[in-house]
Amino acid sequence: MPYxxxxxxxxxxxxxxxxxxxxxxxxxxxxxxxxxxGTAMIVVNSVCGCAAGQARPGVRLALQGEIKPDxxxxxxxxxxxxxxAKARTYFAQVPPSSPSIALFKDGEVxxxxxxxxxxxxxxxxxxxxxxxxFQKYCTPATSR
Amino acid sequence: xxxxxxxxxxxxxxxxxxxxxxxxxxxGRCDDWNDNGVILLxxxxxEDGTGGRSKQDYIAQAAKFGIWKKHDRVVxxxxxVASVTRLGDIATL
Numbered sequence: 001m002p003y004x005x006x007x008x009x010x011x012x013x014x015x016x017x018x019x020x021x022x023x024x025x026x027x028x029x030x031x032x033x034x035x036x037x038g039t040a041m042i043v044v045n046s047v048c049g050c051a052a053g054q055a056r057p058g059v060r061l062a063l064q065g066e067i068k069p070d071x072x073x074x075x076x077x078x079x080x081x082x083x084x085a086k087a088r089t090y091f092a093q094v095p096p097s098s099p100s101i102a103l104f105k106d107g108e109v110x111x112x113x114x115x116x117x118x119x120x121x122x123x124x125x126x127x128x129x130x131x132x133x134f135q136k137y138c139t140p141a142t143s144r
Numbered sequence: 145x146x147x148x149x150x151x152x153x154x155x156x157x158x159x160x161x162x163x164x165x166x167x168x169x170x171x172g173r174c175d176d177w178n179d180n181g182v183i184l185l186x187x188x189x190x191e192d193g194t195g196g197r198s199k200q201d202y203i204a205q206a207a208k209f210g211i212w213k214k215h216d217r218v219v220x221x222x223x224x225v226a227s228v229t230r231l232g233d234i235a236t237l
Contacts, residue, residue: 119230
């Protein structure tokens with residue numbers, strides 16, 4: 001059963017305030033994924049304190065870097081059920097978990113961070129990990 | 145910010161590998177660890193040698209991407225538990 005929307009709202013805003021586009025339904029997800037050129041990232045958000053509580057600030061930190069995905073979006077597991085289910089069809093080869101993070105290049109998943117790699121780690125560790133993936137797969141904004 | 149459950153074991157919410165003294169190994173999200181054993185949610189299990197995979201092969205694969213759950217809830221009796229390890233400690237971030 002979804003949590004109280006009022007309780008969840010700050011967890012949504014923690015990402016949207018960093019410029020992450022929120023996808024609330026399946027159509028939003030398809031529209032976001034329709035553009036297959038370049039790099040995109042989808043963050044599967046969650047209310048889980050022991051993992052998502054570090055995932056959100058980790059994502060925010062990583063996005064402050066010079067090199068980052070062209071487009072970044074989020075779905076909220078346990079809240080926006082259709083959007084989350086649709087998003088997972090784009091990385092159906094990996095078991096579902098939340099929070100988790102999928103990085104795409106030209107429409108293909110090139111990097112995935114499942115929940116168990118976020119649990120118990122601090123935001124900086126996750127940010128560093130994401131930044132390494134960004135440097136491997138993304139293009140600096142200045143050269144786009 | 146998030147939801148926390150301070151009345152549970154310290155591993156509550158963490159994905160763990162529960163190896164048994166027998167041939168089975170379980171991976172799931174730890175709900176609690178108490179006198180009844182280790183309680184796992186959204187868990188998978190593997191029998192040593194099934195599909196040509198050892199316990200170690202199975203754990204190594206799970207450490208990369210996670211597990212496909214077979215059980216909503218599993219209780220591994222304490223007497224059967226050989227070890228409990230965070231899956232994230234096996235995976236390399």
